[in-house]
Amino acid sequence: MIAEFGLAALWLAAALSLLQLLLTLVPALRDQAEPRTVASIAVGQGLFTLAAFGALIAVFLRTDTSVLLVAENSHSAKPWIYKFAGAWGNHEGSMLMWVTILTVAGAAVALLERRLPRDTLNAALGSQAALALGFFAFLLFASNPFARLYPAPPDGQGLNPLLQDPGLAFHPPTLYLGYVGLSVAFSLAVGALLTREVGPALARAMRPWVLGAWVLLTLGITAGSYWAYYELGWGGFWFWDPVENASLMPWLAATALLHSVNVLSARGGLRAWTIMLALIAFSMSMVGTFLVRSGILTSVHSFAVDPRRGTFILALLALYVGGALSLFAARIGTVREGARFDVVSREGALVMNNLLLATILGTVFVGTLYPLMAEAATGEKMSVGPPYFNAVAGPLTLLLGLLLFVGPLLNWRRDRRPLLRRAALPLSVALAALLVSFISVPAMSWLARLGLAVAAGLVPASLMPLVGRNLLRTPLATWGMVVAHLGIAVALAGMAFDTAFTKETLAAVRVGETRQVGPWAVRLAGVRPIAGKNFTALEARLEAFRGGSSLVLTPESRFFTTPFTETNETAIRTRLDGQLYTVLGKTDEEGRWQLRLWWKPMVTLIWLGGALIAFGGILALLGREWRSWWRKRRTAW
Amino acid sequence: MAAPKQQRLALTLAAVVALIGAALLAMWGLRDRAAYFYVPADIAAGKAVPNKAMRLGGMVQKGSLRRAADGVTVNFRVTDGPASVPVTFRGILPDLFREGSGVVAEGQMTAAGVFIASNILAKHDERYMPPQMGNIAAEKQTRKTVE
Numbered sequence: 001m002i003a004e005f006g007l008a009a010l011w012l013a014a015a016l017s018l019l020q021l022l023l024t025l026v027p028a029l030r031d032q033a034e035p036r037t038v039a040s041i042a043v044g045q046g047l048f049t050l051a052a053f054g055a056l057i058a059v060f061l062r063t064d065t066s067v068l069l070v071a072e073n074s075h076s077a078k079p080w081i082y083k084f085a086g087a088w089g090n091h092e093g094s095m096l097m098w099v100t101i102l103t104v105a106g107a108a109v110a111l112l113e114r115r116l117p118r119d120t121l122n123a124a125l126g127s128q129a130a131l132a133l134g135f136f137a138f139l140l141f142a143s144n145p146f147a148r149l150y151p152a153p154p155d156g157q158g159l160n161p162l163l164q165d166p167g168l169a170f171h172p173p174t175l176y177l178g179y180v181g182l183s184v185a186f187s188l189a190v191g192a193l194l195t196r197e198v199g200p201a202l203a204r205a206m207r208p209w210v211l212g213a214w215v216l217l218t219l220g221i222t223a224g225s226y227w228a229y230y231e232l233g234w235g236g237f238w239f240w241d242p243v244e245n246a247s248l249m250p251w252l253a254a255t256a257l258l259h260s261v262n263v264l265s266a267r268g269g270l271r272a273w274t275i276m277l278a279l280i281a282f283s284m285s286m287v288g289t290f291l292v293r294s295g296i297l298t299s300v301h302s303f304a305v306d307p308r309r310g311t312f313i314l315a316l317l318a319l320y321v322g323g324a325l326s327l328f329a330a331r332i333g334t335v336r337e338g339a340r341f342d343v344v345s346r347e348g349a350l351v352m353n354n355l356l357l358a359t360i361l362g363t364v365f366v367g368t369l370y371p372l373m374a375e376a377a378t379g380e381k382m383s384v385g386p387p388y389f390n391a392v393a394g395p396l397t398l399l400l401g402l403l404l405f406v407g408p409l410l411n412w413r414r415d416r417r418p419l420l421r422r423a424a425l426p427l428s429v430a431l432a433a434l435l436v437s438f439i440s441v442p443a444m445s446w447l448a449r450l451g452l453a454v455a456a457g458l459v460p461a462s463l464m465p466l467v468g469r470n471l472l473r474t475p476l477a478t479w480g481m482v483v484a485h486l487g488i489a490v491a492l493a494g495m496a497f498d499t500a501f502t503k504e505t506l507a508a509v510r511v512g513e514t515r516q517v518g519p520w521a522v523r524l525a526g527v528r529p530i531a532g533k534n535f536t537a538l539e540a541r542l543e544a545f546r547g548g549s550s551l552v553l554t555p556e557s558r559f560f561t562t563p564f565t566e567t568n569e570t571a572i573r574t575r576l577d578g579q580l581y582t583v584l585g586k587t588d589e590e591g592r593w594q595l596r597l598w599w600k601p602m603v604t605l606i607w608l609g610g611a612l613i614a615f616g617g618i619l620a621l622l623g624r625e626w627r628s629w630w631r632k633r634r635t636a637w
Numbered sequence: 638m639a640a641p642k643q644q645r646l647a648l649t650l651a652a653v654v655a656l657i658g659a660a661l662l663a664m665w666g667l668r669d670r671a672a673y674f675y676v677p678a679d680i681a682a683g684k685a686v687p688n689k690a691m692r693l694g695g696m697v698q699k700g701s702l703r704r705a706a707d708g709v710t711v712n713f714r715v716t717d718g719p720a721s722v723p724v725t726f727r728g729i730l731p732d733l734f735r736e737g738s739g740v741v742a743e744g745q746m747t748a749a750g751v752f753i754a755s756n757i758l759a760k761h762d763e764r765y766m767p768p769q770m771g772n773i774a775a776e777k778q779t780r781k782t783v784e
Contacts, residue, residue: 233729273648340644351648355655362659363666370667381674383692385743388670392662506728508708557732566732585709585729592708594729 003067003146006055010096010146013048013103014136016041017129024126035118039110042125045132046107053087053100056145060087066152069093069145076155077534085169091309092145094172098289099135101180105209106132109184115205116188117197124184124191131183134316142312171227175220175247179285181213182254186282189275190324193331198275203265206278208621210261214254215617221247222610233568233583235598237498237606240389245368246288249361253281256357259350267412269338269347273354279328283321284361290317291368342414349407356400363392394447401454401492404485405430405461425464430457444500451496458489476623484616491609497602508592518599520580521545522553527584527593535560540584540593542571555584579603672743677720680746687748693722694741702736715740715752726754733759 020041023033059067060083063076073090074083082089088097106128113121139145185206192202224247225237238244257277263270290313341347367389371382405426406419420427433456437449462485465478503518514523525541535558542553553571560567571582578601585594672690685691698721701714711730714721724742734740734757744754 270648273652338645351651355651358652359655359659359662362656363663366660366663367667370663370671374671383672383674383743384667384670385672385690387690388666391670392666396662506709568729568732583729588704588708590708594709596729 002055002058002062003064003148006052006059007144007146009048009052009055010136010139013045013052014133014140016045016048017103017132017136020045020129021126021133024122024129030122033122035122038122038125042103042110042128043107045129046104049096049100049103049132053096056093056096057084057087059146060084060093063155065155066148066150068147068149071149071153075534079533082169088172089169092139092143094176095135095139095143096145097173098176098180099132099139101176102128102132102135102183105180105184106187109187109209113205115201116191117195117201120188120191120195120197120202122191123194124187127187127190128183131187131320134320138309138312138316142309171220171223174216174223178213178215178217178220178254179250179282179288181209181216182250182278182282182285184209185213185257185278186324189278190327193275193327193335196331196334198271198335200265200268203261203274207261207265210254210257210278210281211617211621214251214258215614215621217247217251217254218610218614218617221251222607222614225610226607230570230572230581233570233596235502235504235581235583235596235600237495237603240367240384240386242368243292245364246291249364249368250281250284250288252357252361252364253277253284256354256361257281259353263347263350264338267339267341267347269341270351270354271335271338272332273351275332275335276328277354279321279324280361283317283324284365286313286317286320287365290314339413341412344410344419345414346407346410346412349403349410352403353400353407356396356403360393360396360400363396364389367392390447394451397492398447398450398454401458401488404458404488408462408465408481408485423461426457426461429460430454433457441500448496448500451492452500455489455493455496458485458492462486462489477620478623480616480618480620480623482616483619484613487609487612487614487616489609490605490612491607494602494605494607494609498600498606501601502603503599505595505597507595507597508588509595510590510592515595515597517580517597518601519546520597520599522580522582522595522597524593524595527587530556532558537569538584540595542582542595544573544580551580553580553582555582557584557586574604577601674741676717677715677722678717680722680752681720685746687746690743690745692741692743693724693752693754695722695739697734697736697738697740699736715742722752723750724752724754726757728757731757731759735759 020038023029023038023041056069059070060074061080063070063074063083065071065074069090069092073093074086078086086093088094106125109121109128110125116124188202188206188209192198221244224244228239228244229235229237257274260270260274260277264274290310367384370384374380374382405423409422430453434449434453437444437452462482465482466474469478505515505517505522507515509515509524511524511526514521516522522542522544525543527538527540530537530539537556537558539554539556542555544551544553551573553573555571556569558567558569559565568583568585573580578599581598581600583596585596587593670690672692673685674692674694675685677693677695679685680693693715695715695717698714698716701712701721703712704710705712709729710725710727712723712725713736714723716722724744726742726744738759741758742752742754743756743758744752746752
């Protein structure tokens, strides 16, 4: 029953989104529709989709194996939290979650947005309905999550044990919220193009959505990076895997958009550019979805190859992106001129920031899609990996860091003060760091060395906007900027440290033997079998010594039966100056155990930096919303 | 301060330059950093250039897995049916690595015809298979039916 209820709710929501599309975009109907009608349709659509998603979670929690999706992806012996997360740990469920967030965001826009002219808002809601309709069609015709299975098997096939991890259970929702938050920016841009109302009011309506989406994307990417780091046992923090790139590309576009939206709302400049970025940012979310869901690229993440679904998403992608870009081309000439500014000004720095981000985005995009294009063109199978991405994106990122030495300190419109003197402090700190690195560590890669120097210079550079201010009266938004930029310095330092100073030991070790990794002596004290809830495992006991301090680590090898899989559970211990990372491998005939040991100095800075960046975004979001709320209250009195 | 029209033109030009720059940079980067994917038959046909990054895909040949005395180096052969290539890998094999199962190795060929793998990707789960391996799986299926 629950499954049929969910399917019915999905059909109703789809019907409502069709109605909303007609009411907002067909001129004859649009002029008759009451504003309340459109808003209530948007809210109803959100509620029905939410109900459908709730029904899917319910069948997963009950492990109703007569639903095909549950039978394929769940098992009654699984901890309940993974049954819950299992609802979106698969293709159909994750697409339903995507459309749920999309329609709920649409409902929120309809209810909350007061700053925009009504026509623009209605046109934006029409665009949001068009987006939702495509995904409803996709769910209902190509991947019905509620399809039944007869006869029902007694138990499901289980969830891939790699996915049985709290981090991963909540990682996709965070990313999806981010992706779909960008859909609102997209729809607002389409609405503004349709009504030719591109201006500061649009930017102010767009900004909280862009900021919110960007914060969630930042958190999602940071969490995903840490998950890959500790769960996969490869010891790296970024693999340039197509699926990782699928989340990085919208983030790069959203970062550029975030900065250009500020120019538009504060100064009325960069109008066409901001609209373009809003369209591109959500297009990148769609490209990401296409790459992940079609399984078209070789990736450790991809799901089963299903050409029909891939084609469907590709068609949607072409329709939406093509439609939006054609609209952009047709209408952009009528958008009014933005305010003027000098090259050396806050606006000028933000344009540079945008150009650099766009260039990075372009190179990542080309690298990610190149294997597809090459195979289509020449039939050769290719892969593009870290050597390419590090070589092209690394230097550009460092340039972006250098831009931060002066950008935040420049005045709007024009800045006549000498540039070099403004950047003197960060530049000298960076040069000093470079000098120290040459003296103390002669052998180090250029990318790591420069990364370290730029990170060092970024610390004073990001704090400088606070100099000479009353810290208590500094707006939260400024604090947000300072914290986010500081986060970049911290993350960059972590990456440079990890690249330059990681020590690795790989060895086959008998019980009782000791191996050295960096400053640590690690002794294999024993290996014992243990039993978990739905797996059995071998657990090694490692004793690590350094100076007077000692640690115990227990990496495991786990064996799951449904489905039959082995996984490695790494054991990681964090110290102030770094992480000791251990992996247990296989045993051999002579009774030796493979051990992989890493000492990674300062590696936690990478994710700490990511968290700081997101926290800065939250501060900026709170600051702005708080201020507008406060202003409203004051005028109401 | 420039006239509005000129400013718009300058911005558009800057964007175009950035776009072309990105494309050129990407092309330069891809020229010697994109890794070709080969199956053993390609290598037998002499397609692989020694000491250049590439990926090798196929099945781990049954009975070919040997562990070296140091306990962390493994040697095995990757086969696609007609041809096979010896592979050396130093490290912990992925969990799903086993004889007779699909594998993609990243690394390079030596002039002596041994593939030195820096990274091994095994089949991820029951349903996952790199698309590049689809043909090999089909071949395996045919072999099974013949037997």
